[in-house]
Amino acid sequence: MTTSTALLLADLAGVAVFAASGASAAVAKRLDLFGVVFVGFVAALGGGIVRDLVIAEVPPLAFADWRYAGTAAVTAAAIFWLHPQFARLRTTVLVLDAAGLSLFTVTGTVKALEAQVPPVGAGLIGMITGIGGGLVRDLLTGEIPVVLRREIYALAALAGAILVVLLEGLGHTGPIPLTAAAVLVFGVRLLALRRRWSAPVPPLRPPPTGAPGPPPQ
Template identity: 60%
Template sequence: MLLLVLELAGTAVFAASGALAAVRARLDVFGVVVLGMTTALGGGVIRDVLLDVSPPTTLRDWRYLLVPAITSLAVFWYHPQVARLRRAVLLADAAGLGLFTTAGTTTALALGAPVYTACLIGMTTGIGGGALRDVLLREIPMVLRKEIYALAALAGAAVVALGDRLQLPAGPVSVVGSALVITIRVLALWRRWHAPVARGLDG
């Protein structure tokens, strides 16, 4: 039940992020819903493909489709109000990253994946939807730019995997892992932390 709640919450948050990006790109209502759902569900679908779960979980439970669809429509109709909440949207995106990463790692571990594989799958679950969103909008995916994004997800996934190895309660460990991802992401935005990029490219 906890895993379902985490995934649905993350789905709603990422759907809002994708839908808002679609509105800014001046897509129509269908495009907004498609991009919102792709952002919300893309990471989970990639996770299930990597774990050989067929059909993917998001295509077997109507709630995974309904939540991002409704969220995307809400953003389409109320996007001026949502756009004014820029900081809230960034915080929500950080929360979605944390929730999806821990949920993906937990799922991978439950299906018997090795620790290092579970960490990578958890990270991919967190960043996959956003990467697909950026590709569809013909942008360089944020995860490939200098922002601290994937590293935050990997840190949270490592916490969940470590907790599993130590046989700690899954619920509190997931909360701690999500909190770590959110904290790193928010601090990176606040302090303007960036991963290094190659120098000497201006000439």
């Protein structure tokens, strides 16, 4: 399997899991059929469209290659009809989201490097490709974006993007090192979820002695 075939498959797999993630979030909000397909579509293709715009690959793949839109629409519609019972839906969204994050981060970084974007910019584009779909999904379904609440989300993507940039700089391209980077993102994200890792919040000034501190907003 060539790198370009592997990239296509990884990209379509990312489209499918993000479409499922978006559709599940929309089902949880009780949106109707079109709303479910639309949120799935945007979650699956939004990050890639932004990536293609900033690397001047136009029209973006989401519009140039019907397999992208087709994968997103079929997956989201399948989730609408076949979704499991509601109890475990929130966990499903989080795991699918972690998988999409890892796949899109890696393919986004590789595409930016191939488009001659310098290393720092390519890593940022990879991270944004990874987190963009979930960000838009959360805005559309009225949730505070997960990326702002759980810092290990984007940090996991950033770690994977940096690993891809370093590996490419050292000449390690091809499916195996890229898979390793994807596994890194997925693993860090799942561990962070499971162990409830969190980043520091801004220091508060100490409350006056004897008085209770203000409640956090």
